[in-house]
Amino acid sequence: MSATVAERPSVDAPRPEDGQQPRAGSMVWSSARRRAGVWALLLVVAYLVGMPLIRLQGLAFDDGAGGYDRALATVGLGELIWRTVYLAFGSMVVAMVLGTLLAYAASRLPDRAGFLRSVPIVPIVLPAIAMVVGWAFLLSPGPGYLNAALRKLPWWDHLESGPVDVYSLPWIVIITGFGLTSFIYLFVSAGMANISADHLEAAHVAGSSGAGVFFKVVLPLLRPSLIYGAGVGLLLGLGQFTAPLLLGTNKGIRVLTTQMYFSTSQFPVDYAAAAALGSPLLIFGVLIVIAQKIGIGDQTRFVTHGGKGAVRRQRPSRWAAVFIAVYGLVAVVLPMSGLLVVALSPYWSSSVDPSSFTFANFRTALDSRNIVESIVTSLVASITAVAIVLPLGYAISTVLLRRRGMPIARTLLDFLVALPLGIPAVIFGAGFLLTYSEPPVVLYGTRWVIILVYVTLMLPFATRMMTNGMLALGTSYQEASWVSGASRLRTHLVIMLPLLRGSIGGAVALIFVLLTHEFSASMLVRSPTTQVMGTVVYDFWSNGAYPTVAAVSIIMTAVTGAGVVAAMSIGGRDVLSKL
Known part of the structure; x- marks a missing residue:
């Protein structure tokens, strides 16, 4: 049931003034x-x-492409590219899973919990550098507040540090994924608005479970939004700079963007090599855009209603409100709490002393x-x-x-x-x-x-x-x-x-x-x-x-x-x- 959209008149159409045709000149x-x-x-x-x-x-091609020669001679270049790709795809997967589930949960919120729809957007408003620093204060191996609390549990009471290391690559990926989740949520939420509740009700009547409706009906109809969101998430992941710089520098974990920065800020400064190191990111960007176009194809296949009047709300669920609230607690409240505690303390340690x-x-x-x-x-x-x-x-x-x-x-x-x-x-x-x-x-x-x-x-x-x-x-x-x-x-x-x-x-x-x-x-x-x-x-x-x-x-x-x-x-x- 594709919507039929009439072609809009051209904004360049001739406009008569005072009932008279304008002069040709x-x-x-x-x-x-x-x-x-x-x-x-x-x-x-x-x-x-x-x-x-x-x-x-x-600049990269000057002197016989000397910038590319020095970039290719970078120690551990293969590892550098692998980390960049790992960060991009890993953070994209985290963001896609969380963003899609949050959008689906937001579509099933009870009326009294409607205000929770704005919770997944809050991380966009909060500075990325503040969120990364907040997570560092919580999950640093030694003085991190959450790590100190986890070490009191029977499973980890023998540890002197950890059990989580926020400065490791997997945790850099997870934190980056949290930061990208809001963007995916916005894209998928827009796609959810095009799904008629009649189709979901029909699936329920046919005996499908909630999980079955989600995987067999919702996800296929969200294909354009998911592909576009995945492309944008992958592009943003490839260009991530904040978390790798703040969390990865101490352990020598670098990606292409941070290597570019160090090439321009540390002696000897090499702008040409930095320019050459950025070239793979340009190529990846073009390939992702092309993949988006091929993957989506004809978007009219995924429209299930002909206008706003045809849309009915889905069945509300209390679990949807719980899921969004838990996400807000983990993604927003925890890192901001870590920031606030350190900001109010004379120094950063693993113990919290309100006095x-x-x-x-x-x-x-x-x-x-x-x-x-x-x-x-x-x-x-x-x-x-x-x-x-x-x-x-x-x-x-x-x-x-x-x-x-x-x-x-x-x-x-x-x-x-x-x-x-x-x-x-x-x-x-x-x-x-x-x-x-x-x-x-x-x-x-x-x-x-x-x-x-x-x-x-x-x-x-x-x-x-x-x-x-x-x-x-x-x-x-x-x-x-x-x-x-x-x-x-x-x-x-x-x-x-x-x-x-x-x-x-x-x-x-x-x-x-x-x-x-x-x-x-x-x-x-x-x-x-x-x-x-x-x-x-x-x-x-x-x-x-x-x-x-x-x-x-x-x-x-x-x-x-x-x-x-x-x-x-x-x-x-x-x-x-x-x-």
């Missing part, structure tokens, strides 16, 4: 201006996205000039990037939704905007470092290099959310405005922008959240005088100032939460549902 002039504007927009995006990548690969709790670490953090400046830089860079990328994403969406004219420009623009989703942020960071640390444009050491890399990384998110909002509105409002004699600019300012308030608020929330705790690219483009909150946390972590690390991590979380509240004031209370 004015139409030609208007069309020429639009074409010039589209090509100018394409050049801006091409420079932002393409120049750093071209600069990076150009010694103090706010001195917070005062130390807020009295530190470097930390305060990093907070200011994070806020200024994030807010400025949001102010730039939103109108840029709006303009790109307007061009991409046109049905007539300039197919080459639209195809190129669509491809360029999608690139930052498939290429790890650390590669863009290295590319921006090389591009803007030499003439003709030298921005290294200023906030502008951070702002530009933030704008580039957020282009896909801003464009996608704006595009979804415009598609939901259709073209009738624009056409009515044009018939009334309004210009295109007035139509967008007076009609479209107010109607897109929810999408704009959701875009602001998502982009601000992602940028305030962006870490991978920031580590590459930072300078001694220009730091953001995440890079400062890493410096204190490297120096062993763990209570300060915990305090700054909680401050990061508070700043991000304040940004979400501000976005909700713009886009309404349902902003989180748009993330």
